[in-house]
Amino acid sequence: MQLLKAEFDSIEKNARSLRGRLAAKKKGFTLFSFLDDNAGKTGLKDRIAYMKPSSSSSREGPYRLSTVEMKLQQISMEQLVTYLHAVETSPNMVSVRRLSITRAGKDKSLIDAVMEFETVDI
DSSP states (O other): OHHHHHHHHHHHHHHHHHHHHHHTSOTTOOHHHHHHHHHHHTTOGGGEEEEEEEEEEOTTSSOEEEEEEEEEEEEOHHHHHHHHHHHHTSTTOOEEEEEEEEEETTEEEEEEEEEEEEEEEO
């Protein structure tokens, strides 16, 4: 019983922490705008081929999962790493769900990246 109680307490503590982080998000935060702004800050805005937003609501609570699929064309691996670092280290709880990297044409130093980002909103 004590082991189960300790496990329950740990899960409850993590849930409280996540609820607090969600509540601390800026009012009016949108994943699309956040990703677009970061592309501008990291100098990749002109390399965006497309951004496709979508969202789905939770059946069991007030939460909504927002996703954006984004393609960056003809960028260096260093630029991609810089962009991903800026996104994932923000306090907005944004994560990379999927990442696909391919060579960009004949230039072996450039890549194309298709990424899917996600975040939970209240």
